[in-house]
Amino acid sequence: MSSDIAIAINRFGLGQRRDEPVPSDAKRWLLDQFAAFEPRPAVLASVPTSVAMAIQYRESLLMIRDALGAKAIPELANIPAMAGPAAAPPSPKAMQKDVQKELREGYRMSYIALASGRIAAAVASPTPFAERLTHFWANHFAVSADKMATVGLAGTLEFEAIRPNLFGSFADLLLAVERHPAMLLYLDQSQSIGPGSAIGARAAMRADAKRKVGLNENLAREIMELHTLGVGSGYTQGDVQELARGLTGWSVGGFVRRPTGIEAPDGAFVFQPDWHEPGVRTLLGARYANNGVGQGEAMLRTLAVHPATAHHVATKLARHFVADEPPPALVARLAAVHLRTGGNLTALYRALIDAPEAWATPLTKFKTPWDWTISSLRGLGMRTAPDARSVGTLAALGQPIWRPGSPAGWDDIAASWAAPDALLRRVEVAQRIAGASGGALDARSLGPQLMPGVWSSTTAAAIAKADSPAQGLAMLLVTPEFLRR
Amino acid sequence: MDLTRRSLLGKAALAGAFALTPRLAFAAAAAATDQRFVFIILRGAMDGMSLVMPVGDPAYSRLRGALALPPGGAVPIPLDSTFALHPAMARTAAMYAAKEALFIHAVASPYRERSHFDAQNVLETGGTAAYALKDGWLNRLVSALPVGREPPIAIAATVPMVLRGTAPVTSYAPSALPEANDDLLHRINGLYEHDPLLHPLWSEAMDARTLAQSGGSGGGTGNASPVALGKLAAQFLSKPSGPRIAVIELLGWDTHAQQSLRLTGQLRQLDAVIGALKDGMGADWSKTAVLAATEFGRTAAINGTGGTDHGTGGAAILAGGAVAGGRVVADWPGLGNGALYEGRDLKPTTDLRSVMLGVGAASFGVDPARLGPALFPGARVTPLAGLLRT
Numbered sequence: 001m002s003s004d005i006a007i008a009i010n011r012f013g014l015g016q017r018r019d020e021p022v023p024s025d026a027k028r029w030l031l032d033q034f035a036a037f038e039p040r041p042a043v044l045a046s047v048p049t050s051v052a053m054a055i056q057y058r059e060s061l062l063m064i065r066d067a068l069g070a071k072a073i074p075e076l077a078n079i080p081a082m083a084g085p086a087a088a089p090p091s092p093k094a095m096q097k098d099v100q101k102e103l104r105e106g107y108r109m110s111y112i113a114l115a116s117g118r119i120a121a122a123v124a125s126p127t128p129f130a131e132r133l134t135h136f137w138a139n140h141f142a143v144s145a146d147k148m149a150t151v152g153l154a155g156t157l158e159f160e161a162i163r164p165n166l167f168g169s170f171a172d173l174l175l176a177v178e179r180h181p182a183m184l185l186y187l188d189q190s191q192s193i194g195p196g197s198a199i200g201a202r203a204a205m206r207a208d209a210k211r212k213v214g215l216n217e218n219l220a221r222e223i224m225e226l227h228t229l230g231v232g233s234g235y236t237q238g239d240v241q242e243l244a245r246g247l248t249g250w251s252v253g254g255f256v257r258r259p260t261g262i263e264a265p266d267g268a269f270v271f272q273p274d275w276h277e278p279g280v281r282t283l284l285g286a287r288y289a290n291n292g293v294g295q296g297e298a299m300l301r302t303l304a305v306h307p308a309t310a311h312h313v314a315t316k317l318a319r320h321f322v323a324d325e326p327p328p329a330l331v332a333r334l335a336a337v338h339l340r341t342g343g344n345l346t347a348l349y350r351a352l353i354d355a356p357e358a359w360a361t362p363l364t365k366f367k368t369p370w371d372w373t374i375s376s377l378r379g380l381g382m383r384t385a386p387d388a389r390s391v392g393t394l395a396a397l398g399q400p401i402w403r404p405g406s407p408a409g410w411d412d413i414a415a416s417w418a419a420p421d422a423l424l425r426r427v428e429v430a431q432r433i434a435g436a437s438g439g440a441l442d443a444r445s446l447g448p449q450l451m452p453g454v455w456s457s458t459t460a461a462a463i464a465k466a467d468s469p470a471q472g473l474a475m476l477l478v479t480p481e482f483l484r485r
Numbered sequence: 486m487d488l489t490r491r492s493l494l495g496k497a498a499l500a501g502a503f504a505l506t507p508r509l510a511f512a513a514a515a516a517a518t519d520q521r522f523v524f525i526i527l528r529g530a531m532d533g534m535s536l537v538m539p540v541g542d543p544a545y546s547r548l549r550g551a552l553a554l555p556p557g558g559a560v561p562i563p564l565d566s567t568f569a570l571h572p573a574m575a576r577t578a579a580m581y582a583a584k585e586a587l588f589i590h591a592v593a594s595p596y597r598e599r600s601h602f603d604a605q606n607v608l609e610t611g612g613t614a615a616y617a618l619k620d621g622w623l624n625r626l627v628s629a630l631p632v633g634r635e636p637p638i639a640i641a642a643t644v645p646m647v648l649r650g651t652a653p654v655t656s657y658a659p660s661a662l663p664e665a666n667d668d669l670l671h672r673i674n675g676l677y678e679h680d681p682l683l684h685p686l687w688s689e690a691m692d693a694r695t696l697a698q699s700g701g702s703g704g705g706t707g708n709a710s711p712v713a714l715g716k717l718a719a720q721f722l723s724k725p726s727g728p729r730i731a732v733i734e735l736l737g738w739d740t741h742a743q744q745s746l747r748l749t750g751q752l753r754q755l756d757a758v759i760g761a762l763k764d765g766m767g768a769d770w771s772k773t774a775v776l777a778a779t780e781f782g783r784t785a786a787i788n789g790t791g792g793t794d795h796g797t798g799g800a801a802i803l804a805g806g807a808v809a810g811g812r813v814v815a816d817w818p819g820l821g822n823g824a825l826y827e828g829r830d831l832k833p834t835t836d837l838r839s840v841m842l843g844v845g846a847a848s849f850g851v852d853p854a855r856l857g858p859a860l861f862p863g864a865r866v867t868p869l870a871g872l873l874r875t
Contacts (some may be wrong), residue, residue, distance in 0.1 A: 114764065138794070188742045191790050214789020218741045221599070231600045232615075236825075337630045368681070398643055398658075405528065405736045408602050413509055418682055420645040420690035421656040427673060462676050478673060480680045 003361045003453040010485040011321060011358070013128035015375025016450045018441070020126075030129050032453050034080065034346060036164045037130035039163040048110045048115040050156040050181050053255040054267030062104050114155030115391045115401040119272030119383050130166060132421050133349065135370065136320055137162045138402070140313075141177045142409030143186040145402045154402035155181035169306035170313065170343030174227060178219070178300060179269045181252040185405060187219035194248040194277025197260075204470060215277075217247060218242035220409045228303040242281045246288060247296040249276035257310045289406065310338035316412070317348065323364055324413040328402060351442045363454060363484040366414035369397035371485060372426060374475045379450045380437045397425050427478050434473035443472030451481045490834035501516030501536070520772045520807060520848040521722045523731050523762060524623060524647060527739035527755070527779035528605060532793055533800030534575070534785065534831060535748050537588045537813060544820035550787045556745040560812035564588070568813045577761035577804060584811035586759075586804035587872070589840055591815050593781060597863070599795035601739065604780035609647035611838065611861050620650030621858045624732060626845050627652040629859050630729075636723050637730035638693065640714045644715035648732055651685050655689040655728075657717070711735055715758035719765020733758065738779060742790035771806035773874060774844050778802075778837060784829050785820055798831035799838060807848065807873045814869070836866060 008026035009016045023029035024165040116400040125131040128386030137156040145154035161176040177183055184190045193200050193213040203213040221242035225231045249272040253264030264270035272291040281288045288295050314334035334351055384390050394401050404410045442461050461480045466472035534870035538561055539545050548552040558718035561569035570578050596607040611622030627637055639648050641655040648654045677683040690788045718731040722734035740747050763770050782799025816834040818824050826832040838861050846868055852870040
């Protein structure tokens with residue numbers, strides 16, 4: 001039996017659902033998903049939006065102000081939202097514990113609603129290739145839900161900026177992401193002020209160190225290093241600073257405490273002209289006239305179709321869909337498609353489907369905890385109710401949803417995920433999921449259904465010796481075949 | 486075939502060590518290998534000038550502005566005439582007073598760009614450039630030591646780059662999950678028998694599980710706070726036949742905005758991890774060295790959002806009963822005009838690799854002239870001598 005179907009449903013998709021027909025034409029099935037994909041399926045209809053999170057955040061500010069007075073407010077944006085290894089609770093002395101606890105709880109609930117929405121959408125999706133692409137881009141443009149301002153926002157970036165732009169151009173996707181409140185807050189762009197801007201000049205005249213305002217180059221650096229050109233592609237510290245200057249004034253309504261900007265609706269992108277650094281900018285040798293918000297946009301549009309960006313995106317796609325060490329020939333072909341089409345994402349996805357490298361066996365990509373959990377739930381035919389439990393499972397497996405801890409996102413290679421302890425955790429989860437399925441499924445027939453053409457006879461023989469249906473299912477989920485895609 | 490892949494890997498690593506430096510393994514075998522080494526990776530670029538504040542430098546308070554002093558009127562702990570320690574590091578300060586801790590300042594890896602991810606790769610591989618080496622320097626250190634001990638352990642669900650390589654290593658993290666039953670674990674052993682990736686991983690997982698259980702901790706100890714990671718590392722390291730090298734990772738040091746309170750919380754945690762290691766090691770603390778290092782320092786000046794940006798020179802901590810402490814090791818370059826690296830960063834005057842080599846060689850009784858080329862191939866690294874009591 002050919003392995004094409006197994007590759008389509010596992011490498012490109014999120015694993016076969018037990019209760020749905022196995023596709024008969026692998027490539028056709030993938031291509032049909034471009035049109036069938038729903039940016040906002042029913043399971044995501046009621047998850048919190050960035051506007052709702054903005055309002056919640058503003059209310060938090062007022063609560064704290066009431067409790068403590070205005071002095072404590074500037075630090076709020078950086079209070080870790082959840083306790084844990086990645087986010088320590090510094091517990092500001094003055095802050096009353098109950099206020100803080102209540103706020104945390106509110107943000108935690110929003111995070112869980114968003115994260116369990118993501119799981120439910122992935123588990124139920126009839127277009128799992130498109131769904132995988134949304135996860136890919138969410139990781140490419142990672143916002144980590146580690147501080148209070150971003151804990152409820154990280155997920156909204158995926159739902160509001162990535163899903164609607166999945167099949168457009170890379171430039172449109174890039175602009176939607178960089179203008180989104182989650183990104184602007186996460187990488188400290190929302191308070192970056194040009195030293196030569198109206199507000200910057202006024203602050204400089206006061207010469208008061210405590211009220212110092214200025215440029216923050218964090219977003220600009222990560223755009224060039226992670227989102228577009230890629231590290232080591234030849235840009236300089238000077239280029240980073242020029243892009244940072246070009247982006248000054250990009251901010252978010254309702255999140256920013258400084259009273260010096262124009263009013264904007266909570267959670268909406270706002271350009272603050274008085275914060276924008278005046279003057280012509282030079283990026284990678286090209287000059288950009290100062291036309292306000294258009295200056296930064298023009299810089300991003302140029303970056304989106306730069307050869308280094310094409311190569312960087314092609315490398316990441318090839319690594320995700322083909323091999324940890326992406327074949328150079330495939331990377332070159334994908335990069336050429338990017339440049340020829342001006343970054344047309346659908347053309348890139350087509351080129352991937354057309355790539356013989358993507359259909360090679362054996363399966364070599366080791367599933368991430370996310371891939372593995374979703375494919376397990378799909379394989380056993382489950383549909384998750386929104387709850388905290390499966391969200392917690394991902395944390396226990398080492399890949400808490402939207403919390404990679406850095407803007408680089410999660411690694412996409414086996415060495416980062418295939419480790420002794422990680423494997424043991426999967427077995428523990430497999431035992432629990434299999435137990436929850438009630439023992440009504442037969443792993444002996446389910447294995448070849450989920451992994452058609454790649455289910456080995458040694459695996460089949462080992463499963464056949466299981467001491468119970470539930471044990472057989474648990475074993476199925478951690479077989480060498482099912483751990484890979 | 487009754488040779489496991491793990492024992493094969495162990496033999497291959499041993500053979501590799503012989504090929505490289507013929508008498509190295511014997512030299513080490515004869516020496517005291519009862520020493521312990523813990524490497525704490527501070528991911529995100531810890532601000533060394535907030536950890537060890539150069540309060541005696543005339544340019545310091547001008548550059549740092551509102552960040553020059555800790556928040557809330559807390560008072561820095563004086564270390565010497567130039568430096569003072571952040572007050573969140575109370576336990577480490579007590580170790581410094583007891584001459585069990587020292588700080589290295591104006592230190593950096595050879596990396597001179599400003600990408601976290603490339604810099605962490607250099608920090609962990611020990612290469613001179615990012616991605617030049619495919620394995621970690623601690624893994625190569627293990628290859629230079631006698632085999633027979635339990636392999637080094639990452640207190641994490643996955644193995645960080647610094648420990649990856651040909652020598653067998655393992656990882657262990659507290660889990661909140663219910664444990665899988667023994668029969669299932671046994672059957673999975675058979676399932677992976679012929680899988681070159683999964684079989685060795687599974688063998689390591691089973692060994693670590695046995696080791697954790699023999700300590701009576703039962704393995705699952707709830708959610709992993711950094712302090713719990715410190716305790717767990719100490720639990721492994723203090724077993725007579727347990728691992729001698731452990732790695733802990735702490736995230737969240739990238740303080741671009743509102744640094745003051747965030748960093749206080751981070752440092753408090755780091756201090757608690759070091760304290761948990763000391764408490765957990767008991768009498769073995771006297772044989773222990775803990776090195777905490779980060780990928781690079783942060784800008785000398787405060788930025789526009791109450792934080793600091795990616796820089797170059799920074800600080801590292803060396804703590805433990807084996808440490809010849811009570812001093813700040815620094816060839817201080819100063820913060821005045823013209824002294825800063827590229828006009829913005831603390832200029833590095835000490836090579837972090839010389840610290841790693843100095844500690845590694847002294848801990849495990851290996852001649853640094855032989856160990857150097859193994860840890861840092863292609864580079865000539867001079868070990869920093871006298872970091873440990875001998």
